[in-house]
Amino acid sequence: MKNPWLKKNPYLSMWLSGANAITGTARGRAIAETRRQATNMMNEGTKQMIDLWSGALAPPKRKKKKLR
Structure with a gap:
């Protein structure tokens, strides 16, 4: 007698394919x-690293004086 669990099932095959x-x-x-x-x-980390290292090389920014 053949094992019924080993028989091909087209519905199960379609379901598994989906x-x-x-x-x-x-x-x-x-x-x-x-x-x-x-x-x-990676892009954000690279940008932050470049900003950190290039910021040390740039001259400090001048503070704006308030007009009275």
Whole structure:
């Protein structure tokens, strides 16, 4: 006697294919967002580092005098 659990089920196959497609899409979007955030963090860190080092080389800003 054949095992009924090993028999092919077209409905289960379609359901799993759909679930796999949705999971793949969600995974792709999550990876893309992670990469965007990592790029933004690197750009912001680089900008802060450049501002820190170039700020030490620039002359101090003059204070504006108030007119009476």
